[in-house]
Amino acid sequence: MARDVLLGLLVVVAVAGAAPLLIGIYQYLLVGLHAHRHHLDETGPDLPRTAVLIPAWNEADVLATTIHQLMRLDYPRDRLVVVVVDDASTDATGEVLAALAAEHPGMVVHLRREDGGQGKAHTLNHGLRALLADGWMEALLVMDADVVYEPDSLRRMARHLADPEVGAVTAYIKEGSEGGSYLTRFVAYEYVTAQAAARRSQHAIGAIACLAGGAQLHSRANLEALGGQIDTSTLAEDTITTFETQRAGRKVVFEPHAVVWAEEPGDITGLWKQRLRWARGNVQVTRRYKGQWLRPSTVHRLGSVTFALLWFATLLLPVVMITSAAALVALWGLDRDLSTDAFRALWIVNALGFVFTTTFALLLDPSTTRRAWKEAVLFPGVISLFVILHACVPAVFRSAAGAATDLTGIRLGTEGSDLFLLAAYLWVAVCMPASWLAKRIDQAGFRRLAGVLVYVVGYGPILCAVTFAAYVAEARGAEQRWDKTVKTGKVAART
Template sequence: MTLLLWVLSALVLVGTLPIVSSIVGYLLVMFHRTRDHLDRADPDAAPRVAVLVPAWNEAPVLRYSVDRMMGLDYPAERLRLVVVDDGSTDETPEILAAASARHPGRVVPLRRENGGQGKAHTLNHGLRTILADDWAEAVLITDADVVFTSGSIARMARHLRDPRVGAVTAFIREASQPASWVNRCIGYEYATAQLAARRAQNVVGAQACLAGGAQLHSRENLEAIGGRIDTGTLAEDTVTTLLTQLGGRRVVFDPHAECLAEEPASVVALWKQRLRWARGNLQVTRRFGEVFFRPSRRHRLWNPWFALQWYSTLYLPAFAVLASASLVTLWFLDGGVARLLFSAYWGLSALGFVFTTLYTLLLDRRIARRCWLQGVTFPGLISMATIAWVLVPGPADRLLAGAAGAAGLSWDAQVREWVLLAAYTWTSACMVAGWAVYRVDRVRALRPLVGPLMLVVGFGPLLCAVTFAAYVAELRGAAQTWEKTEKTGKVVAA
């Protein structure tokens, strides 16, 4: 029995690894000024850049994004836009033809008559054309809806003067107008995943992923990885990122290079996008898993914190299920030990939540103004109530007793124990609740409930539910299809 208690206790503590990894990452951000690569960058660098855009039925966004790209603060003779029309059936061909006439020699439309194979195949069609001559010194891979701010390409390009750098990525800011609750949640999440996590990755010298809509590659890097984008996974940008670093070239994140993007406005659209991302990351892990935690002089992907972050993010749902199942089992075996570990788990969660939320909101004032409510309620009101019950048990207990009394219910010791058991299960049950929010959003008549439900359940648990669904899809061997996120041009007003 003692051994079992130790094993279960260890599993609960293992469940805190994602929290520990996040806290360490934010501490690493404090050292970013010394590892931001600006000391090796050249502000006057202006390589010839071919901007590569895959496009399938992108008329609503191409109407604006092409001219915005042509008007950027970058030498006109050194910037060329190559748009690959992947067999579009809308007005995309006509819009590109008109743009090519307005910007002769600078806008190059290409077309794949038999499209529909996915983004990577479309990009490879463009890369074959771009690399066929020696004009391009760098290639910027982006999406049709992404709008780069005035000096962003120059800020990215300055890093390529260092021959050790193979690729550079920028900060993608969610900028949909008007913004839904989901848009604002994504805006906050992007701050945590980019402004914070990618800064920390700069510090340790390893990047997990070049943002799909903002990845600038040197020509040498593209040629070194084969002159093409991987088509064997759903995470082609991650594969490119890892291959670049495995080849001994550095990937740099520049938080001052910024671009605006339209992200999913509904839970259903978000689920489709993130399911593809999560499945892709599982596929990438199977392919490259041996490089993590294994020291190498050629790359830094083995860095202990980086490897811990990779796995704790990917397997967060599994950690949550293990912790929850262990707490429930301990509830039956030794209630005292269960309560102690429950308090430790949620106490550490509270520390991580407060620290990372405040830090994130301080990193960017615009995100703080736009998304502060989504940041504060990111884990959901139920999780926040659980944290309060752990940190201030007396007041929380009195509040619950008052609520139970108002509802005509009792609040005795037995009821407290059952509520405690429910709290133990919430660590993993929250993912079921997140899945339920997704199902509600699929029913048109119930969509008004989605906002309040997300406030209660939390955006974080919803993302965990998507990752868990990716486990199931991969185990089932579900069809590997690349479904693009529908864009409407909502970022134009930003």
């Protein structure tokens, strides 16, 4: 009896490895609600006096392009001012800004912090204090120094502020590196899933997880209600701002037709540094709002079951992967046939979820589909696709294995087959250290080899490995640093 209970529990834990993908399907189905909950009925021709606030540290290579594009916005020039806070830059940022201010007098303002290096939030607060001390600003657009706005983007965002219940609006950030690497194509596809799809579904349920760091439009009233400053205690100042806005009863809106292009890291080392900061911030936010989860409120939707599912499906994905693999291995030792059934069930569900979410995402953004379809298909990695084939169509796999045996003369035998099966069980968890290995190879300068390994291991496992690294960094109490991602201005040609 006890053995049956144990086996049943192990099967449940093993198959639960598919839960994140099932939640992903649920999230994509919610996207359909966006057609009815898009907030456009409450919008109007609202063109508030808007200050654009840009934190900048050594951004000489990108600022000119960014600001010239802002000057091309389809927005009244007398209702727009760009304030750049120079965070004690040591490159030519000051000279570039001086030239831009002379070229656009009264529209480009240069503020400099002599005591810099404290992070983005401190830099933003320096500019925010100056702007709130003046009564001119009615709305504030917080953006990054390297992002490029399409001409109609600010107007599309600002129309939502016609509704006094809206505190903040965010846009659709797209990866736009001209001549980018294999990794930027992976990021381009990832952003379709994480923004075009995920933020639409969050908007539909009335709970946005995070305003995009490069596109945050706030009403002045919202900023003042937040205390007139950005949180500096975590690595997730944008998420804290998003949560606090909604917890106070103000809406946060996602505007998918306001498109903003960004240059993302072109190598694993840069991506890892960026995403580790984001993942650590999410861990910090989860702890900070521990009393909110699964506690419905009449004021906001952040305590809903649906929002908790969406949030923790990502945050706890490494835990789910490790426990699922461990359960499969335990079943392998206790009941070989049952372990095979659980393994097949897990990967068949994963396969269905992968096909559904990938097809949905590719249809959602055709322009990205044309650019990154290969990366979309290989998002889980060649090995995972091979495991899916083994689980879903074992006959095809056996035929392929037989052909390989005929070709090479190598026959695995029973012991070899068992070891192969065990390796397949473990892959759910082993893909994360394999991703870490790809990062180490990239750091050593073998970037082509690292790129090949990413296609083999998968881009998705890299994100899981980063989240696991965030667990470790937080548990160790590692120094909380805001590591800047180096940008080179490659996004210019995407507009």
